[in-house]
Amino acid sequence: MNASLFARLVSGFPADRAKVFLETEDGTEVSFATMLAAAGRIATLLRGAGVEPGDRVAVQVEKSAEAVYLYLACLQVGAVYLPLNTACTATELDYFLTDSEPKALICDPAAAEAAAPLAAVVGARLLTLGADGAGSLIAESAGLVSDRQVTERAGGDVVAILYTSGTTGRSKGAMLTHDNLWANVATLHWLWGFRPGDVLVHALPLYHTHGLFVALNLMLMNGGKLILLPRFEAEAVIDRLARATVLMGVPTFYTRLLASPRLTKEAVSGTRLFISGSAPLLTQTHAEFEARTGQRILERYGMTETGMSASNPLVGERRAGTVGMALPGVELRVCDAGGAPAPAGEVGVLEVRGPNVFKGYWRMPEKSAAETRADGFFVTGDLATIGADGYVTIVGRAKDLVISGGLNIYPKEVEEALDALPGVIESAVVGAPHPDLGEAVVAVLTVSADPGDVPAALRARLSGFKLPRHVAVVETLPRNSMGKVQKNLLRERFRDVFQAG
Template identity: 30%
Template structure:
């Protein structure tokens, strides 16, 4: 699609283009916002709030520590391994101000995953939560990491509360396994050493790498997407442009239940919200629904960022349904397909429609989003400003409107490439800047786009393409279904057959016959599942996305074992 096609698709007041070079780097945005919103709240967690002024002061202290008390140089990589706590933005922005490249690291990683990421990125420093320091102890001798900073959950709370929270987590909840890292510096000691010390504010070029953001690894070995300062600045400007007049500078309260180390929440809460002086309420453990709902009850929140599985869980929570949603004016969904039944239920419960968007790690991440003015459920909206999209066939030819093909994206938010993986970069990114998303999509006449499915998740039944999202959407409308997933399994007759997995709501007494009857009433013959399996839970990523790959791997192992048994 040409630029002219997209230009008239934006609502009044939303520009078709943004100036990706408006700010030289992330530090420039941070400085401006922290001066402009100095007294406004930036992040809150566990009853403590940091203002933008305090965030700037603390991140400066951390930058000063890094420059005065370590041998780290601009361009060195620093792994940051923390959940949603106040220390996260302090460390990330401090590292950037010192000129370092941030390597966002999942705090739930196993030792094997940590070792891969630390070595692949060439990280020289690590900031981690004490809760996983025992894994760092195991992994560090096999890596090039020389500097370790350890923090405890309550470290930025007032003295008495800090001691209490840290003691409860360590001694009562037993959440901090013993560890020995003699070289480690406590974060509070690092901040004390840096406070008031002079440091050289880094001024990276717009094309320099700001963050190495590792892909989830659901498609193979985790790769580091090189996201530049320009990539991230562009995406924060793009998100702000589409939010338009609906979000007021310095007045929004956003719930942040998704992990900041994930690109979706990182860009939204740490980047886009910084630009408008938003107040982010950090939820450390969204799986603890009672605690999360209790936290939500304390705020007149105006925005909520989540994904399908979280929306479902909250709408099924009686206490959540009792909350006051009168201030809620924006809900955003991404990370996985939003099911129509979920969107309708959320709207019924909260009175706020969900604006679904689409993105990926490699695009910093937002590619498209539904606008407030025109929200088409079942679509991923229109491309954010300065972004072009097209769909192509297997030969790489662009297809006309309404055709089904692989979605490709071009814009200032598209990554520089994969870290030290030129071959992998060339497979996904062409010389003209077009990125293949691996998603099968349709571009409608009105510019709104629909994701049909992931290319690799497509099921081929007797030559017919079957898309799991469609089956899961249908199944989600059956009363009693809490979670569901559809995969393809090997089949001698049809090549692949469909198997669906169902997690029933508590107290629901679903049967296979009920599931099959529901599917039979809603899908054509070749889309009918051959097998149904009930489970207590489905495997998910740490942001709640269902891992179809794990389910497929399990089925293949069962099949292989069965064949071996027959041979024996």
């Protein structure tokens, strides 16, 4: 049996290929047949360019229907799909290309001049694809025969490499296999109750696990309909929710939806499921969304190296502040720094084992070994607790832990107390070097009104050593493309606040 992810996904397509799979922002509808034909033409072009099974194809393009065809074409020919953030710089692109040595690079036409010498160095064929579908990729494939051959792949073969954000040290290329992605999408399809009639509003990026391997793969497998938006805009999403059954997003999506008076129970009456991930969802956002819409957001947990690992239930308690329980077939445990399991309810580093866990880091065997236990558990670097009932609560990243006077301070605990204060919209807690304590807490806030004496307001709720010793108010918190607060930037900005002179 061919274990190719392409073959497995296509098995879920409807028998009637004339059915609509994709709707673009302007309302253009694309059938399964049209999509497969376009992907086949691109597959012919890639094969003609010398792309063989296992070769990397680097893709740095804006979101479009044609970008979906390109993704499918890469899967069809057995290439390793390597999506790159459209915001990455020339220096970053140089590193990614030099490290991965792709056989082809597809970029935006506007970036072709800058990308050409970088592609030449590694011998990559340069093709272009714009947000409007224009570019040499489509122009050169337009007159070709649509190749329907699906390359045989084993389940353990690498199907994609996703580079981690690299906020600490250089980026690592996480190698994901056909089995990794299939196991994850098949589990989520069952767990979240997907059915052929589902319609998903897709407003996430296509270069990230969430938008690519969760949202897109799920709808491909499901044989349903995808409403593809180039980016998230609250009003555009609300316009389409009346025709949709599912929305996947990051917490920022939901705060921006709540800012619109058009978000009502009536506006989402046909939508059965709202999913959030990629960054922590505030308990306040969870409560406000339920009050406005009557629906409880389903929060889940995942990362580049593992895909999804935990989820709140479709049927059952969707517990605010938690990411739910381990997915079926996935094992989660919390351990101390030495790998010894921690008692239920105690904070430790979350570790994951299961068919979703990646093959390792591209050309970094030492790093792969360092982050994997002898028994196969992957060390996520996330601090968490697991309750006796299995619900997982993410406390923060291990690198974000603040150690003040030898005492551990978990940022999330302080942030929850800060977020509950009148006038505080959102908070981020980081540690900064302190001449006496080693580190001390810095609270960075966005506010709607003067919060007053913040440390004094927190004294009834937090121990003295956890109180912020410096409070800063900013207009916005720095975030990456998936809505995660970039605490590394905050640590850099406030690193000298406790230094003498």
